Every structure is written in C-alpha cells, then in structure tokens.
Amino acid sequence: MGRRRGSTPYLLLGPGLAWLAAFFLVPLVLLAYQSLQSGSFDFGYQFTWEFSNYWDAITNYKTQLIRSFVYAGLATLLALLISYPLVYWIAFRGGRWKNLFLLAIIAPFFVTYLIRTLAWQNILADQGMVVGILRDLHILAPDGRLLATSTAVVAGITYNFLPFMALPLYVALEQIDPRLLEAAQDLYASRLRVFLRVTLPLSLPGVFAGTLLTFIPAAGDFINAQLLGTPNQHMIGNVIQSKFLELIDYPAAAALSFVLMAFILVGVAAYSRALGTERLTG
Amino acid sequence: MTAVESLRDETNVAAPAQQADVRLDGVTKSFDDVVAVDDLTVEVPKGSFFALLGPSGCGKTTTLRMIGGFEEPDAGAIFLGDRAVTGLPPHKRDVNTVFQSYALFPHLTIFENVAFGLRRRRIKGKQLAGRVHEMLGLVDLHGMDQRKPRQLSGGQQQRVALARALVNNPQVLLLDEPLGALDLKLRKQMQLTLKQIQHEIGITFVHVTHDQEEAMTMADTIAVMNGGRIEQLGPPEDLYERPRTSFVARFLGASNLLPGTVEENGRVRLRSGHVVEVSDGAVERGTEVAVGIRPEKLRVGGEQLANRLRGTVAERSYVGVATQYIVSTADGTLTLFVQNAEPGAGSLEPGADIDLSFDPEAAFVVDHTQEEDT
Amino acid sequence: MTAVESLRDETNVAAPAQQADVRLDGVTKSFDDVVAVDDLTVEVPKGSFFALLGPSGCGKTTTLRMIGGFEEPDAGAIFLGDRAVTGLPPHKRDVNTVFQSYALFPHLTIFENVAFGLRRRRIKGKQLAGRVHEMLGLVDLHGMDQRKPRQLSGGQQQRVALARALVNNPQVLLLDEPLGALDLKLRKQMQLTLKQIQHEIGITFVHVTHDQEEAMTMADTIAVMNGGRIEQLGPPEDLYERPRTSFVARFLGASNLLPGTVEENGRVRLRSGHVVEVSDGAVERGTEVAVGIRPEKLRVGGEQLANRLRGTVAERSYVGVATQYIVSTADGTLTLFVQNAEPGAGSLEPGADIDLSFDPEAAFVVDHTQEEDT
Amino acid sequence: GGSDDGEGAAGTTTSSGQQQLAKTLMFSNWTLYIDIDPKTKKPGTLQQFQQKTGTTVRYFEDINDNATYFGKIQRPLSQGQSIDRDIIVLTDNSRFPGLLIDKGWAEKLDKSAIPNISNLQASLQHPSFDPNRDYSLPWQSGMTGIASNLKLTGTPVTTMDDLLENPKYKGKVTLLTEMADTMSLVMLANGDDPTNVTDASFDKAYDRIKAAVDSGQVRQFTGNDYTGPLSRGDLACCMSWSGDVVQLTQDNPNLKWNLPETGGDIWTDNMLIPKGGDAYTASAFMNFVYDPKIAAQIAAYVTYVSPVKGAREEAMKIDKKVAANTLIFPDDETLSKVKIFDSKALTNQDYLERWQTVIGA
Amino acid sequence: MSVAAQRLPVAHRRTGVWAFVKRHFLTAYAIGAFVYLLLPIAVVIAFSFNDPKGRFNYVWQGFTLDNWIHWNAVPGLQDAVVLSLEIALLSSLIATALGTLIALALVRYNFRGRGTTNLWIFLPMSTPEIVLGASLLALFLNLHFATGFATILIAHIMFNISFVVVTVKARLVGFDVHLEEAAMDLGADPWTTFRKVTLPLIAPGILAGGLLAFALSVDDFVITYFNSGSEVTFPLFVWGAARVGAPPQVNVIGTAIFVIALAAMAANILIQARRSKHAKGMA
Ligand SMILES: Nc1ncnc2c1ncn2[C@@H]1O[C@H](COP(=O)(O)OP(=O)(O)OP(=O)(O)O)[C@@H](O)[C@H]1O
Ligand SMILES: Nc1ncnc2c1ncn2[C@@H]1O[C@H](COP(=O)(O)OP(=O)(O)OP(=O)(O)O)[C@@H](O)[C@H]1O
Ligand SMILES: [Mg+2]
Numbered sequence A: 001m002g003r004r005r006g007s008t009p010y011l012l013l014g015p016g017l018a019w020l021a022a023f024f025l026v027p028l029v030l031l032a033y034q035s036l037q038s039g040s041f042d043f044g045y046q047f048t049w050e051f052s053n054y055w056d057a058i059t060n061y062k063t064q065l066i067r068s069f070v071y072a073g074l075a076t077l078l079a080l081l082i083s084y085p086l087v088y089w090i091a092f093r094g095g096r097w098k099n100l101f102l103l104a105i106i107a108p109f110f111v112t113y114l115i116r117t118l119a120w121q122n123i124l125a126d127q128g129m130v131v132g133i134l135r136d137l138h139i140l141a142p143d144g145r146l147l148a149t150s151t152a153v154v155a156g157i158t159y160n161f162l163p164f165m166a167l168p169l170y171v172a173l174e175q176i177d178p179r180l181l182e183a184a185q186d187l188y189a190s191r192l193r194v195f196l197r198v199t200l201p202l203s204l205p206g207v208f209a210g211t212l213l214t215f216i217p218a219a220g221d222f223i224n225a226q227l228l229g230t231p232n233q234h235m236i237g238n239v240i241q242s243k244f245l246e247l248i249d250y251p252a253a254a255a256l257s258f259v260l261m262a263f264i265l266v267g268v269a270a271y272s273r274a275l276g277t278e279r280l281t282g
Numbered sequence B, C: 001m002t003a004v005e006s007l008r009d010e011t012n013v014a015a016p017a018q019q020a021d022v023r024l025d026g027v028t029k030s031f032d033d034v035v036a037v038d039d040l041t042v043e044v045p046k047g048s049f050f051a052l053l054g055p056s057g058c059g060k061t062t063t064l065r066m067i068g069g070f071e072e073p074d075a076g077a078i079f080l081g082d083r084a085v086t087g088l089p090p091h092k093r094d095v096n097t098v099f100q101s102y103a104l105f106p107h108l109t110i111f112e113n114v115a116f117g118l119r120r121r122r123i124k125g126k127q128l129a130g131r132v133h134e135m136l137g138l139v140d141l142h143g144m145d146q147r148k149p150r151q152l153s154g155g156q157q158q159r160v161a162l163a164r165a166l167v168n169n170p171q172v173l174l175l176d177e178p179l180g181a182l183d184l185k186l187r188k189q190m191q192l193t194l195k196q197i198q199h200e201i202g203i204t205f206v207h208v209t210h211d212q213e214e215a216m217t218m219a220d221t222i223a224v225m226n227g228g229r230i231e232q233l234g235p236p237e238d239l240y241e242r243p244r245t246s247f248v249a250r251f252l253g254a255s256n257l258l259p260g261t262v263e264e265n266g267r268v269r270l271r272s273g274h275v276v277e278v279s280d281g282a283v284e285r286g287t288e289v290a291v292g293i294r295p296e297k298l299r300v301g302g303e304q305l306a307n308r309l310r311g312t313v314a315e316r317s318y319v320g321v322a323t324q325y326i327v328s329t330a331d332g333t334l335t336l337f338v339q340n341a342e343p344g345a346g347s348l349e350p351g352a353d354i355d356l357s358f359d360p361e362a363a364f365v366v367d368h369t370q371e372e373d374t
Numbered sequence D: 001g002g003s004d005d006g007e008g009a010a011g012t013t014t015s016s017g018q019q020q021l022a023k024t025l026m027f028s029n030w031t032l033y034i035d036i037d038p039k040t041k042k043p044g045t046l047q048q049f050q051q052k053t054g055t056t057v058r059y060f061e062d063i064n065d066n067a068t069y070f071g072k073i074q075r076p077l078s079q080g081q082s083i084d085r086d087i088i089v090l091t092d093n094s095r096f097p098g099l100l101i102d103k104g105w106a107e108k109l110d111k112s113a114i115p116n117i118s119n120l121q122a123s124l125q126h127p128s129f130d131p132n133r134d135y136s137l138p139w140q141s142g143m144t145g146i147a148s149n150l151k152l153t154g155t156p157v158t159t160m161d162d163l164l165e166n167p168k169y170k171g172k173v174t175l176l177t178e179m180a181d182t183m184s185l186v187m188l189a190n191g192d193d194p195t196n197v198t199d200a201s202f203d204k205a206y207d208r209i210k211a212a213v214d215s216g217q218v219r220q221f222t223g224n225d226y227t228g229p230l231s232r233g234d235l236a237c238c239m240s241w242s243g244d245v246v247q248l249t250q251d252n253p254n255l256k257w258n259l260p261e262t263g264g265d266i267w268t269d270n271m272l273i274p275k276g277g278d279a280y281t282a283s284a285f286m287n288f289v290y291d292p293k294i295a296a297q298i299a300a301y302v303t304y305v306s307p308v309k310g311a312r313e314e315a316m317k318i319d320k321k322v323a324a325n326t327l328i329f330p331d332d333e334t335l336s337k338v339k340i341f342d343s344k345a346l347t348n349q350d351y352l353e354r355w356q357t358v359i360g361a
Numbered sequence E: 001m002s003v004a005a006q007r008l009p010v011a012h013r014r015t016g017v018w019a020f021v022k023r024h025f026l027t028a029y030a031i032g033a034f035v036y037l038l039l040p041i042a043v044v045i046a047f048s049f050n051d052p053k054g055r056f057n058y059v060w061q062g063f064t065l066d067n068w069i070h071w072n073a074v075p076g077l078q079d080a081v082v083l084s085l086e087i088a089l090l091s092s093l094i095a096t097a098l099g100t101l102i103a104l105a106l107v108r109y110n111f112r113g114r115g116t117t118n119l120w121i122f123l124p125m126s127t128p129e130i131v132l133g134a135s136l137l138a139l140f141l142n143l144h145f146a147t148g149f150a151t152i153l154i155a156h157i158m159f160n161i162s163f164v165v166v167t168v169k170a171r172l173v174g175f176d177v178h179l180e181e182a183a184m185d186l187g188a189d190p191w192t193t194f195r196k197v198t199l200p201l202i203a204p205g206i207l208a209g210g211l212l213a214f215a216l217s218v219d220d221f222v223i224t225y226f227n228s229g230s231e232v233t234f235p236l237f238v239w240g241a242a243r244v245g246a247p248p249q250v251n252v253i254g255t256a257i258f259v260i261a262l263a264a265m266a267a268n269i270l271i272q273a274r275r276s277k278h279a280k281g282m283a
C-alpha cells in the first residue's frame, strides 16, 4: 500500500480534485447556503440559518427516505446476485472476447433510459407474455400485474444500475491468480468452497466498489419510481424533484439533498469498516 | 465432470482406495506446439519415496500437475490406487501438492493457510489449532502464524507451502522442489522431517528436486526425465554407478566420458589408441562407446589400479571438502577430486605431469552416440 | 522524492561513479516488530564477487532490496561508489536485481522482458534484438522469446529473470538465489557464465545463495548472516577451515563439535576426560569451548594422526561420492565421510567398533556458549 | 436580448418612428411541435416567415417539461440576465406562464404588430393568468378528456365517476400529473367550477382523488406516458389529451377519446416573450402564425387544437380528413364544454403541496 | 492431438445429462443473464422496423425499412446523437484520465487527508442530480459562463470522475508491486514504469471505468438539461419527443450505436488476435 511519500500523491490528485473542487464543491457550497434560507419563491428567499429545513426534511419524509434505502438495498443485492456469476464467467471463461462482453453489459445505455423503459413496459405489459406466464404459474394473481408495483420499481433500479455492479466486480475477478484456485482445490475445497474461501474474499474489493457504485446513485434515483411505480412507491429523489421543480422550494430541496448525502456517507463509512475493505481499498 | 459420475461407480467395484499408489500409463501432454510430457509410463509403489529428476523444462511440474488433477492429459490414463482418476477434480483426489510457485493464499494468515485443508475436512477448534501449530513447529515457523504470506521471506513462504500440504497426511504427496529456497542446514532438517513423516504415516512421496544429493539420500527410486520422457529409472546407486545413457551419466554429477571403440568384451580402445578394461562387457564388438568414470573414482598415481592414464594438470581449484583438478589427456580433459585430508592433496601445480588410474569396477560404458543429445 | 534533489547536488561533488562498489554503514531495517536487518556494516570491493549466506529469514533479501532501493533503511547509510544513495529511486541506481520471486512482466513476451532494460536506454532494432537473443542463448532459452512468462517452467522463468538483469551490464548486480530452481548441470553452466561475465565486464556481484558449494567456488568473499547481522566475513577457505563461531561452523557444511575445557595452550580436555591437541591456541585457559572437526577430516583407524577417538558405528548411509557413518562416542555422536574409492570404504557394519583420528591442523576451536544459539 | 450574436437584437426605432424587424428571432419550443416541410425537412412555417420578412428564425426544441424548463430559466431571469430567447412556449395547465408574468419576466406583446389577434378563438381570449392577452398568445391547444380502450371497456367511458370509482376498472386507470388537468375534470364532475376554485371545491375534489388512489383504483399519475399502456391495453381508460389520441387511434382503432359528460378542460401552450426578448419581432412572428393559412398548416401537422379561427376552412384545402377531425378542429359545441383551470389555484402553495403529496412526491 | 482424439470419445460416452448440465451451468447462466440485459435492446431493434401510422411507436403495426432508409427524417435527432457521442467520448476520456490518477494516489501513497479524500469521492455520486445540475448552473451563471457544449462537458466529467476512481481502485488493490520495482530496477523512471507496466496491467480496470463513464454520460438527462443551454443531446431529444410521440428513428439510432460499438470492439479484438498470431509465427 502507501509507500513513498512526498509530493507525488498530491500531483496525482491535483487535476482531478481541482476539477471536483471547482465544479462540485463550489456548487455544493451554494447549495448549503440555499439549504439554510427561508421564504418562498414568490416573495424571495432570505438567508436565516434556517436549520428547521433539515428537521422538516427528516421528519416529513421519513417514509420516502427509508423506502429509498430499502429499494436501493434490494436492488443492490439483486444486482450483485445477478451480475456475479455473469462476470465470473466473463473473467474466467471469456477468453479473448472479454472486452466485447463488457461492452455488451453497458450496451443498454446506448438507447436512452426512456426507450429502455418503454421496451420493458412492452415486455412486462399486463397483456404481455411474461405476465401471462406468471399468471398461469400462479406466481401472479389472475388480475395481478408487474408494472406500477414496488416489484417493478426495484426491478427497474436493478436493471438500470447493473453495469455499475458488474464492471467493478469484473475488474477484481479478472486479476485473481488461477493458481490460487488450483491450490484450494488441491486442499479438498469443492467448487463451492473454493468460491467461498478464495474467490469471493479475493474479489471483495470489487464487491465493495460495485455495491457502492450501485447503492449510492440508486438511493437518489427518482425516475424508476416515477415511471414504474404508483404514488406509493415514490422515493426521496421524487420528493426532491417535486420540491425543486413543482413547488420551487429550493431550501427544502437543498436540505433534503444534504440529509440524503449525510445518510449515505455515514452508511459508506460504516460499510467499509464492516467489510474491512478500508484497508484493502486504501 | 464427465468422468466423475462414472468414477463414483467404479470406486464401488474397485478395491479399497487405501492401497493407493500412483500409476501413469502412456500419459502425454502438450501445450500448443510444446510437448511437455511425452507418452510417460511410470509406477510409484505405495509408501515409497519417488524422486523425479531432470533438467529444467523437462516436464516434471507438468507431470505432477496431471497427477494432482490440474491438467488433463491429452492421452493416456492416470491411476491413484486402482482407480483411474482422469477427469476427477483435484479436491476429490486424496493428493496434496507443494507448488513450485507456493500459491499461498494472500488474503489468509499463515495459520489459516495451513489450516485450509483441515477445515475442509471439518476439523475444528483445539484439534485444528494443535495440528497447525505442530506443523508450523516442524517447519520452524513458530510465532509467525498471524502474518500474511507477503510478510514472509522466500524460504519462509516455501515452508508454509510445505506445511500446508503436509498437515493433511494425504495418501500421496506431490512435492515440486519443496526445499529449493532453503539453506543447507534447514534443508537437511526438513529432509529428515519428511523422511520421518513418510515412515510414520507411510505417505507416498513424489518429489521433484534439483538437489541430487537430496534425491540420492532420500529416494527409494529415482526417475531421470529428459524432454518429457523417462531416461532411466531405478534405485539411487544404480543410476549413479551404472548410468545407462551418457545423459544420465552427465546429469548425475560430473562424469568423465572417454570416447572409444569396443575391442572385445571388457576392453575398450580409446581414441588415443590406449586400451582400458571395463567391468560390464555386454557391449557388441566394434560399437562406438564412451567409457565413463566419476571424478572421485580417479586416483592420483597409484599403480594399484588396472587402468592408467597420463596427463598434465590444467587447472586446480579448491572446493571445500576436496581439491578439484582439471587434467588434459590424449583422450580429452578429465576432472578429478582429491580429498584434502589425503597427504599432499593440494600439492600438484598446474602444468605438472600427473598419473591417473582407475578400477575397472568403477568405470561404466554408455553409448557414445547419445553424447550429443545433451 | 525530497531526498533525490539533495542527492543530485551530492553527486556533483562526489567522485565519478565508475569506481562503484557497495557499502552499507550501520544499516537497520525493521518491519513493524521484526528486525530484518540489524545495524549491518559491510563493504563490497569493486568488481568482486560477494556471496551472502545465511539461514532462511536472516535478512538477505531485505539487504539486497535496500541496496536496490526498494526499501528505505530505518537507520544507516548505503553507498554506491562514493555516493550515498539513501533515498535515490531504483531507476537512478546503476544496479540490477534478479528477484527471488522473478517478478517477470506477465503481459510482455520473454523477448520484451529481457529487452525492457535496454529499451529504457534507447537501444533499438538490430542491436537490441542481437543482445537479447545473445543473452537468451546464454541462458539456454532459444526460441522461447515469443512466449509469455506463464508459459514457461519454473527454471525457465528464473533464467529469464537472470537474463533480464544480466543483459544490462550494470555496475552492480544483485542476485537473490538466481540459480535456485535449476538442476545441477545447468546451475554449473550458469555459474561459469556468471564468472565469465564478471571477469569480462568486471561487474560487482552481490550474490545470495543457499548452495554453499556455489558460494565456495564462486565468491571472493563470503558473508554469513544470522538474525540480521553478519556473523563472519572472509574468503571461503577461512570460513570453512577456521569458522569463528559454532553457528558458522554448523552452517557451512556439517561439523562435529566436541565440548570441552581449555587445559593449556593447544590442549583441550573433552567431557569424557580425553585430551586432544588443537592447532590454534589463542584461547585462555579454563574457558568452555568446543573442538570442531569436519566429517571428511576424520580418518578411520590410522595411527598416523595425533588425536584419536573411539566409538561404535550407529548408522551408515550411502551418499554417492562417499559413505556416511554416524559414530557415537563418549563425547557425543560424530559424522564422517569415507571416500568410496578408498579400499573397504563401505565395509563397516552398524554396531562395529571404530577408531577415529584427526590432525590437530584440521581441528578448530569455537566458543562453546554459542552452540545454543543455533 | 435578441440573437446570441447580438446583432439586430431589440427592434430599433428609426427616425420615422417606424419599427424594424431584427435579423434573427430566437424561438424555443417543444420538440416536434411545428410543421416540417417534407422536401427541405425544415420547419416550413419558419422558412415562409423568412421569405416574407427576411428575419431568420433560430428554432430550438429545448423545452420538454414546463417545470424543468422554468427551473432552468428562472435563475438568469431572476438575476436580470437575458436567456437569449424572443419567444418561449409554456403550458397554462401549469403555474409557470402566470408566474413568468407576475414576476415581470415577460415582455408585453406589441399588439400593433398583431392585427391577426382577432383570429384568436373566443374561448381562449380571457385566461385568468393573462385576462387581456397582454403577454401571451396560444401556440396550440389541447383538450383534456377521457380515453378508453374499447377492447376492455366495451363502450366509451364518459364519466369521471367510472374513472374514479367503477371497480371494473380498478388498477387500470391513470390520471394526469398536472393539477389543472385532473382537478378541473373532477371538479366539473363534482358540479364545481374549475375556473374559480374555492377551498371547499378543492377539498371535495382532493378527497375524492385521494380515495381513488388509496383504494388502488388509480394506477398511476402520468404525463403523456399513459400512451403506451393505453394503446397496449394495460389501461382500460384514463385521463388523456386529445392530441395524443389523434395519433394513437391511427394505430389502434379501439381507442376512443371524449370529453366527460360533465365537461372537460382545455389547456394552451402559450407563446411568451421572456424579459430582454425582442417584442416587436416576436409579435410580428405571432401575427404571421395567426394567419389562418399558416395556422392550418401547423395544426394539420402537429394535430393539436388550433387556437386560430378560420384555420379549419384553410385546412380543408390541405387535408379534408384532418379538417374533419373534431379533436383537431373541435366544433363550437365541444368548445363550449371545455374550461380553463383557475390560475390562482395554480399558484396557491398550499394546494400545490397537497397535490404533490397525493400524486406521491 | 490425434492421440487425444482417440480417447475423447471415451470421455463423452460417459457424459450424463446431469454432468453436462453441471459443466455448462455457468455458461448457460451467463447466456441467460445476457438475454436479460439485452432483451429491451431486442425490442428496441424490433420496433426500429415497426411501421406505425401515428407518432407513437408502441404497438407492432408491420415491418418496414423506411425508418432505416430515412433514419435522419426526424429533424434535430441526428445532431442530438452526434452531440451526445462527442460529449460521451470526451468526458469519459478525460474523466478516466483524472480518475485513474486519483485512484493511483489513493491506493499507492500514504498522505495527509487520504482517508477524507476516500470519503469525499463518494459525495458527487450521492448528490441528487437535480440539485447538482441546478447549483452547477447557478455557478456558471454567476461566472457569466455561457452554457452549452463546454458546460455539458464540464458537468459530465465532474460526475464521471468518482465512478472511474472507485472502479480503478478495485483493480489497483492487490496489484503486485514487485513488478513495478522490477521495472524501476531496470532503469524505468516512474512515468515509464506506469506506462509500460502499471498501465497495461490495470488496463481492464481503466477500460471498465471508462465504459461506466461513457454509459453515464451518454444516458444522462437531468444534469445535462440544466447546463445544456440551447444544445440538445440524445436523451434530451427523446424526452422532448416523448410528449408528442416516439418516432421509430429513435430506435434506429439507438440500434445503430449499439451495433456499431459492438462491431468495432469485435473487429479490434480480432485484429489484435491476428497480430499476436503473426508475432508467434515470426518466432
Ligand atoms: N514485509 C514484511 N513484513 C514483515 N516482516 C517481513 C517482511 N519482509 C520480510 N520480513 C521478515 O524479515 C526477515 C528477513 O526477511 P528476508 O526476506 O530478508 O529473509 P531472507 O534472508 O531473504 O530469507 P530467505 O533466504 O528465506 O529468502 C524475515 O524474518 C521475514 O519474516
Ligand atoms: N502453459 C504452458 N504453455 C506452453 N508451454 C508450457 C506451459 N507450461 C509449461 N510449458 C512448457 O512445458 C515444458 C515442461 O514444463 P514443466 O513446468 O513441466 O518443466 P519442469 O520440469 O517443471 O521444469 P522446471 O524444473 O524448470 O520447473 C517446458 O518446456 C515449458 O516451457
Ligand atoms: Mg517445475
């Protein structure tokens, strides 16, 4: 890990962090300033250290906050379960086509979100084949549906954030030395054991990165809930959206954003401690 | 997996697996253009210590890897006991390997590395810790059990690899240069440990080593490989005293090979015209051969022995136990060692004339044509 | 990087770097709790062949890594030539290393691996290819230049590592067990190659090896390390003939150490009460010492020598060149080798009584207390 | 103001007091919301305007949501900065056209330059956010009514009661996200007046909608993303906009649109001149598109309701089928049944917040 | 090989169905997963051949090639796509460069504020898009910085960096430092070492990061919308068009990008394969 000190690390960080400082930190400060304002759009906002904005944000939108984290958590878990075997296959069986498969994973992003979702709506339509089968299998009630349900929202998030899980996972899996897997097998580890005791631990950095890249943006997502959910599935992102655009209540929107960020950061810190990858990921 | 199922059945009919030994039957393995192992057939009796010797790149590791189940032979079959294991995954073979590249688990402590195999067999708690620490003791790694592999020196890592395999008392232990990174003292110590374990538990060892003394002192049987094939196989003394090919002769310790023609049984006329007696006479008259004689079997002066050679000292160098002389004769340059303990061992200056003699018993004959192939 | 700047200046004032040799001055390095190298001070004369011997984990690699610039010493200074290089990054040191773990570039072909250093020096085209292929020839790796490292056997990889370092003709070459994975024959061949290169280009070699014969035959100076310190340093013969500590005595080949007390100069009374003569008498009367004698210096029977011992044969084993006897005497068990070429070498059965004798000249005295620390 | 290259921006007054047209007119509109000349693949109307006046129109399709677009332009406007537009188009079922005017971020029209204003449909002449059309003129209009998929409903659904309470359609119904659209229809169904909202009438409608949501009768609140599910048959019936259904029926004849018996809502996309825009040139352009010929040409292409009287007759000459379509050229009887939602209600923060909670955000 | 051929059948004769399934389970799964991933694309492709009479491309009406022949019939669509691709390429390239450097610093060096930096990296990801986009716009306005191509690019780079950093870090952890030491030992300065050894070995990580960045950029709506000035990217166009319909050309373009990208990648792979074979041939 960290070896030579001196100016080098700062030189490396320099350009990137400068960029973030200029185009993320500064706006963030404006945002913070806004989050402490009071007043209304019609009569203008004044800066009054209005901490109550934060309090309101937390108290009034507990449900949406919790819902966001639950949905994001579920989606992250699903994404992990779905993509791990896939990228495992790519990493160890992909041969020279590895990169092609990687590209295929992000390919859905080439047609924009709306089109993707329209396509899904087509596939999962109440009258569609999928739903039909599920109904025949009595997984769905005869009048049951997939669209406009929590299932749909979580599924939508899962699908749309899958690449953010898959690619980091791949990155970590791809550099595992196969000789270690051989050694494990030599020591009587069944395929499952090899996976649990060697492959998985060695891929933890990837799991760590993947889960964060999925969970964090997912927690702030609003579009899936809007297009695939009913009013009862709306997440904190939708609230912020409507506060900002429809109600033009900028302080509230800003305060909510900071609340969300705070929760996420705390989560990240705790998570990395728990997973012990702080050490790993440096 | 294909074979696995079928094997399950087989094992039912097969004899109990205890009497396991290793048998390779016409095994061949090539990597794209390279033929690493070439129609290899060999049998390792149960509980024996089998050493695999051979030049770098001759296919030793590949052979072990096939026995361990990490490579599928292109052709031929491998048996553990009476059981054909071709296609059986490594974890289903009661075989452990000390890998040439160690392959220690970087994310696990030394303790967990060694404990790995035991845990797979549901050994837990005190018993586990006991065996692991005992084994770490045997390889002189007390108190390092909480370190990670990268915090160990090369030799220490190698010993962890050794411990990790030994601790499981498998039926067959495959060692790919398990002691290569250890100093002489430690190596001797480990050799003893291995021998003990073998006697106590009767493990079958297949041992790849570059240290000929190691092979000589430890092995019941030595196989000398060359280019994916076995060149000669037998007990250490035989290989050393009676190499059947010049390759083996040269490979096991320095050899002086004097080209000549078989005159009549027991007699060989060297290039210089000088005739020497040799003990094994089963070579046909007129064949081109080489007479081989080990450096330490050449005596200085000494009329007491049947065969004599004349030459002049070309070089002299000191090698601890003995002094080494390079002597040039009409039949080529010879190497000989003189024990320093002998009176006037190091006395001969380069340039001095020297009389050499050797016992027909000490000489051996190999086919001269093979000389090239090394 | 800070240190680099200051060094730039230094170099200007410093003498031309040609007369490079390696000097370590009170260098210490510890990893958290482990002291790997402990206040080490040693000087390697330019163009000399310096061998570093020592038990596994004694700090050899760490020492090399500090010379190479991969580890910063916690204390002390390192000089290449007259130039203090502490803090100088590796690529600014005209030193090349053969890593114990090879560290070949997995993504580059063998050719590119070897060419790496040359390319950094802007050597191109024919010249580059020429030198690379020449070097691959020297290490017997013709025609493998387009393979990737993982497609090579262990020994082949090691040779690539060797070639990769050698091809650059650096001022100082650090070799961390460069021949450990090679068979005797190839190892000897490589040893010669190294020696040649050293003579031709006058490179300074710092050579870590576990093969004592290798150290003995190749090195001008040998340093025996133990627990991060240098135990004894000197020319091979000295270390072998006159080890100063029992550790060195034991470490360099088997030694028989007989505990006793100094009677008067030149005489030592062993535990059994038996008195033996020894040549070096500079030990004070009454001190507890051990009399050391190399196995091959013990003669069977032979009234011709001053010191005699009685014992019975406990074990006999065959080690190619000679027969090894373990003999138990009143003063402990002794090991001795008898050349098989000698008349009746292997004749003594276990249990038989045996008379041993040795020349005072052949014996040495080490402080007995140190016996424990091994 | 004016074009971004700054030249000939604001209409300048010559010595004679005669006003001059700017060289370029910056026009922001919704995507695919103007007629396209099949030959040049460029907006025909704009080309004709250029040929006629020499003013090139730089046309931006950068509006795709009222709220979002307002969120984007409000900051420069509030800082007194120009947004480099002479005309923008905002919908009056949202609060934003009103907001723009109240905030004084809109330029007055130069009515002297718009004689054709007389062609404006009567029903659209006095919206409460701009009673005298001093700041805004309709671009296109649309009616909010009920669309049914006859496959599922059999007969057209004609009452909000069916929509909100009929269990037959449970979970197969969507309402519109825009408060104005949904509220006005429900209020009409309640017998209240959407053009003049009272707390009482709002509460009544609000409770009724909330009940429908909680019972699961209402599946979603949508923008025009009801179109997919509707035409695929996931929805039995839903609140929808006339213009969409015009398009949908071409692919799916089972779709039927009609105003609720209790009456519907008409919304209008209004052309406005943001502060710093060139009022004179903008007005001249508005006048141009209020020529029935041009209006007909646009309406025939975008198939929304044209606010221009006489456009229908002109359309006859272009495309009889279109002209006959009462969804594009509604008859006066239809027009009499549609109302414009009370804009005061649209700016009532309390109403808005409650609305946002009922639609889920 | 001929020898191998002889005994292969033996192996196969013993192959049970279950064994077969067991062996190919993972592959089967992978195929399944790809189907799941690409199913919507399939629909999109299918509907790019649809022939709707209205402006909504929802229900299958019949097969036609017109949409492909008149792929740029929809005004503004072509420009939007070109703009999107330009932005996506540039932003992912720059963000990947900056992000990789940060990752290197974070994994390889101990310096004051390392822990904080590590956490800070996650902030941009956790900031809701709307507020991020809006406050960035505010910044540009206060600087009187005309919004347009440049501002979109700036924004995209900004939110891409973090994703790259996290991805590349996952690769750098567990990188064998000895290889860099070896390079330095052979006289390579840090930069050369990076170029010749580190870079090739962490390339998969960088590629993955770049792909993520590209995906994010090419698909972003909210942040872009606020800072796009009068520029219209592909997502903006589609969202706008959605109000009055979804022209099949949108599917055509989507399909085209998808196909071209994959084809290019495949070609690249094949070329490399041929090169290496050629190299072997010479040896
Ligand atoms: N990174 C590290 N962290 C902690 N301890 C270390 C580390 N590297 C080496 N050591 C310890 O330092 C001591 C010296 O290590 P070094 O590699 O120099 O030994 P060595 O002489 O090369 O041994 P060998 O002959 O087995 O290679 C060993 O005890 C080792 O356990
Ligand atoms: N993966 C591979 N691809 C191509 N050739 C290989 C591969 N692995 C081994 N070889 C070649 O097969 C031959 C035998 O390799 P192997 O590792 O068995 O040799 P070895 O006897 O173990 O040598 P060493 O003593 O140096 O370890 C070598 O020539 C090697 O180059
Ligand atoms: Mg090997």
Ligand SMILES: [Mg+2]
Pocket: B153, B154, B155, C060, C061, C062, C100, C176
């Ligand atoms: Mg070492």
